[in-house]
Amino acid sequence: MSAVAGGAPPAIRDGRTALGRAVRRCGLDRPVVPVLVTVGLLCAPPDSAGPGGHSGVTPADLSSGVLVVWCALGLLRDRARQRAGGRLPRRALTPRAALVLGAPTAAFAVTTVASADPAASLPGFVRYLQLFVLVPGAVLLALRDARDARLLCGAVVLLALVEGGIGVVQAATGTGASYQGEEVRAVGTFGALDVMGMATAVAYGLVIALACGLVPPAGAPRWLRPCALGSAAALVLPLALSYSRGAWLATVPACLLLLALRGIRTTVCALAAVTAAGVVLVGGFGVATHELGQRVGSITEVSASPDRSVTDRYTLWSAATDIWQQAPATGVGPKGFPEHRDTHAALELSSGSDAAGAGVPFQREPLLSPHNMYLLVLSEQGLVGTVALLGAWGALLVCALRRLADARSRGAACGVRDCGAAATALLVWQAVDFLYGDIGGPSTVLTALVLGLGTWWALSPAAEEHAEGRQAGGDLAA
Template sequence: MTGVSPLRPGLLVAAAVLTVCAPKGSLAETSARVGVQVHPSDIAGLLLVFAATVAVLSGVSAPPRRALWAFGPLVLATGLATLCSPDITASLPGFIRVVQLFVLVPLAVLILVRDRRDALIPAGGVVAAGLFEGCYGVWQARTGNGASYAGENVRAVGTFGGTDVMALSVVAGLALIITLSFLLAGSWRLRLLAPAALLVLAAALALGLSRGAWIAIGAAAVLVLFAYSVRLALWTAVTAVSLLVVLAGGLGVGPGFDMLADRTRSLADITDAPDQSVVDRYSLWTAASGMWQDHPITGVGVKNFPAYRDTYAPIELSSAGEVADDDGYRRQPLLSPHNQYMLFLSEQGVLGLAGLLTLFGTLLYGVWAHRSPRDPLWLASAGLLTALLIDFLYSDLGGGGSVLVSIVIGLIAAGPTVWRRPGSAPA
């Protein structure tokens, strides 16, 4: 598995990345009937775990010692929160899901990615997935085949559908960060191809209309630019601000432009005049905060946020969100606070949040201690981690893109073994 054969581990990870693009089908519908959402990417993630287990048992690879300190506290905290849950049976599936997404899949990627090529191939897979979803999403927005926004089906959602409106923005945004990193520091061949890919991904991200993703990916892109060149970052920032001013002002050049202008202007109204989606999010955060205050150490139990939501939520909270796309209109229950940190705090208390922050802190330390701004893989890792940390303020890990995020966490964790050291020759 260490040679250049088609079975090299990087190809397995890239294949798992591409399964994120699988459309909704009978697997999801069947799993929904039994109360568990299963996506083809979940099966691919389990296969990665199986492959990593085989690699460890056969002596081909082994997890580094730092993995215990990164993932161990999270497993212990989530396990304790499950044992202390008022309903252990209800919390057990949540424990499995948290361990799958935050521990098993990232750890499998960390074990399988053993050299630079094994990291480059999945990175290319993320860009390929982003371009596929991006092209599909742009087509949806242009032809009115997306999810509903302001009464028209013009919101780009890709293959994820109206029930998972943020997934396309996550996939396209992560692909955009990788593409930008290779545009800045990659080989000349990649620099020739990157601008066109960047344009498609930026268009898809814009048409996904996710304000949280805009903020997260924008901040990550700024960090990547500053890490590479302060002068280039300042020039780009001035250009971007100018474009935002024009967009927020609106020039009346078409309904699509006006839609983006309205969505951009709404960023300034989040605190002064929030729309209903923002009101619901604030209400969910209030409910999560109340749960934590009453259950500070281990929370209300993994997967128990929906059961306690109405007890703690203010009256302004909607009973459900509204979804409309080609499959018709339906109401979608609000089952989480749409904030990963608040979700851990409410369901697992300070112990669970400490476990999550230990994982992210370990990743941050690895990125900082091995910084190499002229390596596109390091730039991508720094940008991806920044994007995830900020995006988790507005969303939580779930839906069709969740396994992709897990794989990205694993790629960041594997970084210290594949990043070039400053001053070393390009690989």
């Protein structure tokens, strides 16, 4: 009777208390947990039964939706607590952040309504909203401090190591995606229908690991720097075996930015080490010598190229420009490029790209985008969408660089400067990669998460509140 009057029995209350302590000790009560779960679900092989090579919704997409709902409920809970007079953490969704995220939202809505078929453009509007507004905004809210940011960085590095290891095995055993008639292209668990997936994940992990090795957190254990630098060096091989020219070109300026933060001496030594390693691996052991040499040489070749994809890419770029001239202000609407492609493309454009290997039978994949994010937005959303989206990305990059420069001027080599270096380098990587690629495939959710990390560093007050190095010591190691 007393147990009923006093609520749950003492044993149950003690169990709940112990469970709550264990959950808090493990950090499972933190909003960053859905972010980490989303990163982990990217390892799940995609379903290749749907149109376009995979089903429309992947486990990572579902998890990103849960993340958005989780953060929205958190905002409502904080608002209710504010009405009750409770104490709130400092708001991450500042007016500046609301403007950066809100401008693309308004532009996406305008271009969708202005398209010739708004109903057909609606799925594209939802996809753009998910990748460039909702998920980055949710990550901005979920990362409460530097520890959360380091957990996300660690999860991305772990994903890169797993996918890179699988990719190396695929290249060594001939079980990867098809490349010039041989199944030697490393694609990880993303499969032959998303050949950019593993390359993107590995490049992200390489940049983060290099940032952690060059600018380690204050008080970090001694083994952290060699492990981080060793991870970055290990990820070079799967990145090379991915044969992704866009990922290669984007990784160079991102790594140069990180090396520049350490000074000219470190930059020269690092470049010498990379060159020596390349000579040993390619020249000494002959690791994919012919394929890599031909792939590098095809970057600048347009006519009489042994790589047909280069000619197709330039042809698609020209078609995207012509499509934009058809509707300069608002474009032809999201998802409208494939419908207008054949009308504006030259005759030499291929009917599709070959996809095979890594468990996928041979098939022809249609060319649904110009393989240039800027031209894709320009053709589908005109000047309205392009100015809004590029303005938001430019604001993120400028704010990130300014905050990183402020941290250096204060001598804050501790604190969140390691997170800031990684986030800024990732924004640079993405800005360059979008010159040679665009959104598409299951791995695109990872791009949204990385943009969220950059948004947190550029716009969140927490990135400045945690600039003291005492906290940073064992976060990543833990």
